[in-house]
Amino acid sequence: AQTVTQSQPEMSVQEAETVTLSCTYDTSENNYYLFWYKQPPSRQMILVIRQEAYKQQNATENRFSVNFQKAAKSFSLKISDSQLGDTAMYFCAFKGSSNTGKLIFGQGTTLQVKP
Amino acid sequence: NAGVTQTPKFQVLKTGQSMTLQCAQDMNHEYMSWYRQDPGMGLRLIHYSVGAGITDQGEVPNGYNVSRSTTEDFPLRLLSAAPSQTSVYFCASSYTMTGKRAFFGQGTRLTVV
Numbered sequence: 001a002q003t004v005t006q007s008q009p010e011m012s013v014q015e016a017e018t019v020t021l022s023c024t025y026d027t028s029e030n031n032y033y034l035f036w037y038k039q040p041p042s043r044q045m046i047l048v049i050r051q052e053a054y055k056q057q058n059a060t061e062n063r064f065s066v067n068f069q070k071a072a073k074s075f076s077l078k079i080s081d082s083q084l085g086d087t088a089m090y091f092c093a094f095k096g097s098s099n100t101g102k103l104i105f106g107q108g109t110t111l112q113v114k115p
Numbered sequence: 116n117a118g119v120t121q122t123p124k125f126q127v128l129k130t131g132q133s134m135t136l137q138c139a140q141d142m143n144h145e146y147m148s149w150y151r152q153d154p155g156m157g158l159r160l161i162h163y164s165v166g167a168g169i170t171d172q173g174e175v176p177n178g179y180n181v182s183r184s185t186t187e188d189f190p191l192r193l194l195s196a197a198p199s200q201t202s203v204y205f206c207a208s209s210y211t212m213t214g215k216r217a218f219f220g221q222g223t224r225l226t227v228v
Contacts, residue, residue: 004157033215045205045219052215091157101146101165101212102173105157 002027004094006106013082014114020067021077021109023092030054032096034068034075035103040088048090051075082113117141121206121220128196128227136191136223138206146212147189151175152203152222161204164189165212196227 004025013019025034036048051059051068058066063080079086092106122137140147148163160173164183178200180192189208193200206220 009155043203043222043224045207045222047216050215093157097213099212100160100163100171100173101148101209101214102160102163103150103158103207103217105159107155107157 002029002094002096002098002104004092004104004106006092006109008109009107010110010112012112012114013079015082015084017082018078018080019082019111021079021090021092021111023075023077023106025073025075025092025094025104027073027094027096029096032094034066035093035095036064036066036075036077037091037093037105038086038088039091039108040085045091049077079111084113084115087111087113119206119208119218119220121204121223123223124221126223126225128193128225130196130198130227132196134193134196136193136204136206136225138189138191138220139187140189140206140208140218141187142208142210142218143186144208144210144214144218145186146210146214147183147206147208148173148217149179149181149189149191150205150207151200152205158205161191163212193225196225198227201225201227 034051038046094104149161150158162181164170204223207217
């Protein structure tokens with residue numbers, strides 16, 4: 001069965017600094033998608049970044065980038081120039097070729113950006 | 116566009132009561148799903164639908180019922196609420212089951228006392 005693990009329940013970073021959130025996953029599939037979602041206190045689930053497994057190049061979206069290591073089944077999120085608005089819970093998620101279309105989520109990492 | 120709209124945002128139920136969580140999307144998405152979010156467990160799939168008239172069970176379906184009479188609406192029914200169903204519920208949709216991006220509603224915080 002596919003699993004997603006986020007081993008850091010809580011993290012903090014000073015404003016303007018860089019922080020990396022870790023995620024590992026387990027699958028026997030070769031083609032799949034990986035995602036990072038942000039959940040601020042408003043509860044809204046916001047897609048931060050998406051990586052397609054067949055693409056070697058790491059995805060980037062402005063201050064957000066990933067380090068995708070397919071062989072190691074690792075998918076970390078780097079947030080550069082952290083801002084107070086980045087304070088949120090972050091979820092790593094996996095989507096494979098299952099016949100349910102489901103997203104498999106990690107446990108989440110609460111990130112606090114300190115002024 | 117409104118995207119995915121969930122109502123209500125908050126609800127308190129007594130054990131044994133029934134209720135329906137509403138979900139509507141205006142993006143003409145085929146695939147819709149319901150998740151529940153519990154502390155330390157991420158989100159887990161309850162039920163999903165690949166189109167009007169077609170629904171199926173996800174990972175944690177017990178105690179919940181769904182129907183999909185239109186493309187736009189995908190209500191989730193709690194038949195007889197239990198304290199174990201206290202959770203935050205999210206509706207999500209995507210263009211197809213294999214779609215690259217899911218759009219989420221704002222969530223419903225449900226407390227069963």
